[in-house]
Amino acid sequence: MSLNLSLEFFPPKTPEGVEKLRAVRARLYPLKPEFCSVTFGAGGSTQDGTLDTVREIVGEGMRGVPHLSCIGQTAESIRERLATYRAAGVRRIVALRGDLPSGYGSGGEFRYASDLVAFIRAETGDHFKLAVAAYPEIHPQAKSPDADLDAFAAKVRAGANVGITQYFFNPDAYFRYRDELKARGVDVPVLPGIMPITNSTQLLRFSDSCGAEVPRWIRARLQAFGDDAAAIRDFGADVVAALCERLRAGGAPGFHFYTLNQANGTLEVCRRLGWATPA
Secondary structure, three states: OOOOEEEEEOOOOHHHHHHHHHHHHHHHHHHOOOOOOOOOOHOOOOHHHHHHHHHHHOOOOOEEEEEEOOOOOOOHHHHHHHHHHOOOOOEEEEEEOOOOOOOOOOOOOOOOOHHHHHHOOOOOHHEEEEEEEEEEOEEEEEEEEOHHHHHHHHHHOOOOOOOOOOEEOHHHHHHHHHHHHHOOOOOOOOEEEEEEOOOOOHHHHHHHHOOOOOOOHHHHHHHHOOOHHHHHHHHHHHHHHHHHHHHHOOOOOOOOEEOOOOHHHHHHHHOOOOOOOOO
């Protein structure tokens, strides 16, 4: 597959979850992902699980890419984490600001993701390829659209190599974001984040909490299906496959699938696009 397709997982919290994720990865690896990223909880709350999962992925012959958030962290804790990742054979990192867990008192020594990117570059040179977050529909905490674009540009100036977007369902938001970045002289690849639609309640809850817009027509159709899980999955796969086709036609450099540690949603979208073997 010539497509630059990547996958995102979160660290399991139970032995059963670990076994389930191994089986999920085995089903998804035939897609030949460019890399598999693993999230990092608020304030680094899942950092050991992140490392364990990344090590497993590397051991399975894939590129394991840890997320690394800097909020609530010290320079020394980040330095130690970078050394651990180097020792584990990691060559890519998703560098994020992240969120403080509830009740956490201090923001640590880093304010912004651009500070983390600059620190990683100062500590490790070009050892790591660095991905950073991008927000075609504007970060919920951004002061303005221009301030949000400037924040991404600052991460690139600090040394980021690629952007990965929050998921979205409006391709025009992505294309406008990409064009506005280019107008600022920012020309790194920006991978669209793709969220398969398999559960309407979960999707709408996620979207409302993170500021991702679900267009009214999609929201209304999902709600009209009620508890018909099969209809939701079929409609969702059609919607997301059409989104990917539009993005590919518009020159998107790849696709980053938010798997939620499930295989079926991503595989069904890829089957509709001819990127996966029919079941």
